[in-house]
Amino acid sequence: MKLRGLYAITDSQLLAGRFLSHVEAALEGGVRLLQYRDKSDDTAPRLREAEALKTLCERYGTELIINDDAELAARLGVGVHLGQTDGPLTPARALLGRQAIIGSTCHASLDLAQQAANEGASYVAFGRFFNSVTKPGAPAASVDLLEQARAQVKLPIAVIGGITLDNAAPLVAHGADLLAVIHGLFGADSAQEVTRRARAFNALFAC
Numbered sequence: 001m002k003l004r005g006l007y008a009i010t011d012s013q014l015l016a017g018r019f020l021s022h023v024e025a026a027l028e029g030g031v032r033l034l035q036y037r038d039k040s041d042d043t044a045p046r047l048r049e050a051e052a053l054k055t056l057c058e059r060y061g062t063e064l065i066i067n068d069d070a071e072l073a074a075r076l077g078v079g080v081h082l083g084q085t086d087g088p089l090t091p092a093r094a095l096l097g098r099q100a101i102i103g104s105t106c107h108a109s110l111d112l113a114q115q116a117a118n119e120g121a122s123y124v125a126f127g128r129f130f131n132s133v134t135k136p137g138a139p140a141a142s143v144d145l146l147e148q149a150r151a152q153v154k155l156p157i158a159v160i161g162g163i164t165l166d167n168a169a170p171l172v173a174h175g176a177d178l179l180a181v182i183h184g185l186f187g188a189d190s191a192q193e194v195t196r197r198a199r200a201f202n203a204l205f206a207c
């Protein structure tokens with residue numbers, strides 16, 4: 001299963017009042033992975049939303065990933081994305097099984113990427129590449145890192161942080177497999193524009 005293309009990430013504030021319609025519009029545009037990212041502690045609404053996303057993703061043949069929460073991922077039988085403070089990869093792999101997609105935040109560190117690979121990650125994520133409205137304080141990464149990562153890390157590479165249709169092409173050209181995007185996708189005013197942007201992000205992988 002090749003991990004390559006647009007990796008859409010939800011944002012509960014940005015998508016308030018249009019959560020499922022905008023997500024479905026993105027799936028219509030061919031999202032490869034969808035991450036449910038909700039930083040609240042509200043267990044019941046989180047479970048409801050994640051279940052709704054799972055149903056939608058199944059309809060579109062898209063893989064669902066849960067941010068931060070391996071237990072919720074296990075409950076739904078989907079993948080998880082873990083940052084450096086979200087718990088270790090090895091038990092998450094044991095919990096979710098060999099087939100599950102598990103991603104790891106590596107900031108701008110090849111050492112963290114190698115460690116993630118050794119501990120069973122399915123992909124590594126580098127960022128932030130550009131100014132991010134969603135997470136302005138995330139540590140910065142540069143495009144040069146991607147070529148080194150490409151040579152050293154034998155896993156799909158996700159890139160994140162301020163990615164838009166105007167700045168994404170060089171990241172793909174330098175070896176990114178997955179463009180992880182929040183605002184540059186879901187910041188659109190209409191569902192039609194979300195679909196158009198999703199198609200345009202994926203088209204960057206066609207050449």
Ligand SMILES: Cc1ncc(COP(=O)(O)OP(=O)(O)O)c(N)n1
Pocket residue numbers: 007035037067068081082083084085086103104105125126127158160180
């Ligand atoms: C694809 C992808 N890459 C990086 C992150 C960031 O994870 P983390 O550092 O744990 O920060 P939060 O997203 O949890 O605030 C991500 N979520 N997805």
Ligand SMILES: Cc1nc(C(=O)O)sc1CCOP(=O)(O)O
Pocket residue numbers: 105107126127128129131132133134135138139160161162163180181182183184
């Ligand atoms: C959640 C997240 N993690 C980052 C990192 O660098 O690890 S940047 C980021 C925010 C991504 O949202 P946007 O596409 O709106 O910038």
Ligand SMILES: [Mg+2]
Pocket residue numbers: 067068081082083086
């Ligand atoms: Mg996290």
